Amino acid sequence: MSAQISGSSPQTGAHAVIKDAVDPARRPDVLLRVRRDEGHEVNAWWLVGAFVGVSAAVIVLLSFVPGGA
Secondary structure, three states: OOOOOOOOOOHHHHHHHHOOOOHHOOOOOOOOOOOOOOOOOHHHHHHHHHHHEEEEEHHHHHHHHHHHO
């Protein structure tokens, strides 16, 4: 014997998941997340500066490795 939930169609777990879905980018429990306004984007120069900084740090650290050119 099977019991059916009242309504026009059977309720599945997927319906509850979709109904309660939260955008993962807006979750408040992620470490070091900065909550910005909707539509706010990071300036591309921050990413360029981060790339240059990390590259310089890698080059400096590799200069301490013996046997380099």
